[in-house]
Amino acid sequence: MMELQSIGLSLTYNIWNWLRIRYKSLETFQFYGNLVHDRDFSLIMDRLLEDTKKHMKVMEEEGKNFKIPVPGKPPVEIKFQASINQVTDKFIYKKLLADMMAELFTISRTVRSTTTNDRLRKLFVQDMLAHVRNFELLYKFSKAKGWEDVPPTYKMASPIGKESLTLTEAFHLWDHLTQRYNQLQMTELFSGVAHDPDFKAVLKLGGKILTGQAKQLEQQISQHGVPLPERPPASIEITIDPEPLKVNTPANTEIFRDEAMFRTLNRFIQISLYQLQRTGVIMMDPAMRDMFIKMQTSQTEMYTKFIS
Structure with a gap:
């Protein structure tokens, strides 16, 4: 068990806010997991959900150690049976991608503003890099599915490989x-x-x-x-x-x-x-x-x- 420590205002907010956005992410994955049609997409969402839970446990321990009044946790699971064809997998992907991008920027800000505690900054860096890997996993899957919006190409560019420069x-x-x-x-x-x-x-x-x-x-x-x-x-x-x-x-x-x-x-x-x-x-x-x-x-x- 770690010895009780004290931290400053910035780190207190960083831990509290980190848990807040992770709890929101957990609910988003749990909710949309009921509406996914593609089996492979469902497996990827399960993998991302488990990774989120793993990092949540680490930061919950930090909140407990520093006696921070952390946000309320979401339900253990959100389950319902529905078949809504209008809610497509592409729509769900774009919603998840936007949320993960917002999380990524928040976690990055947390890393940049954690300047007085090397151990906590290391934890935040590890989480940020894991989040980037998860983001890449989701992006590559969506690209294979043809769900990405392709920006206009740069007409003056010399073609390299299969990808055109945008x-x-x-x-x-x-x-x-x-x-x-x-x-x-x-x-x-x-x-x-x-x-x-x-x-x-x-x-x-x-x-x-x-x-x-x-x-x-x-x-x-x-x-x-x-x-x-x-x-x-x-x-x-x-x-x-x-x-x-x-x-x-x-x-x-x-x-x-x-x-x-x-x-x-x-x-x-x-x-x-x-x-x-x-x-x-x-x-x-x-x-x-x-x-x-x-x-x-x-x-x-x-x-x-x-x-x-």
């Missing part, structure tokens, strides 16, 4: 690459004026991850014939002496303190995590979805190291 994919590839270029410039600038050796090491690691992601995005954009954005300079010359900035003398030097740079980068990483997640779930091409999911995973690991 306008959505072309925009997000270009947008993420320009973000990586901006983030690389900021990381290099901060590396030139940072003082703490550990902070410098983290910045160096972050720069390597961003460079690797930029190369992946450049390759995808180049393969599909989408115009590439202008690259940042190969190096940035620091024209100020960072040494005096250790002392808080001029009023305009606050931004160059390690603490201020850390908070700035932390916010950028949080925004980037959200954008990676949002992009990963709307890509149609399997290779691109996999690429963005892997980027999200590596950036989540980076974020954990950054705030630990």
Whole structure:
């Protein structure tokens, strides 16, 4: 049995809200499970339901340990017999997908805002990655069934394999690459004026991850014939002496303190995590979805190291 601990306002809300959305998800799966026609779809829903229950037990224990007044639990099961042809499996899928997407963003926000307890953040990260895998399972099944809405294609793209590049994919590839270029410039600038050796090491690691992601995005954009954005300079010359900035003398030097740079980068990483997640779930091409999911995973690991 774990020793009773105390946590702050943010973590208390995160546990309470996590259970709230999971309980709503449980009821949704239980309700629509009675109306599904396709046997394979029913089996997938059962699998997702059991996974939800497994993660619920873990977080219920956390709520008990921290003495958090958690939300009321839904019924053990929701059973009824009905045959409603107007409620199609495609309709049920779209309802489940929308709910799972909303859950994914909520869980992601929980990960980003859990900054003071490494153990709980690890639990939230594990749950988020499991949720992404479940989302992918449901998406791949729906794609095989032909339930997905296909966005317009990017007419100027060079065809690669069976999948045509959509306008959505072309925009997000270009947008993420320009973000990586901006983030690389900021990381290099901060590396030139940072003082703490550990902070410098983290910045160096972050720069390597961003460079690797930029190369992946450049390759995808180049393969599909989408115009590439202008690259940042190969190096940035620091024209100020960072040494005096250790002392808080001029009023305009606050931004160059390690603490201020850390908070700035932390916010950028949080925004980037959200954008990676949002992009990963709307890509149609399997290779691109996999690429963005892997980027999200590596950036989540980076974020954990950054705030630990």
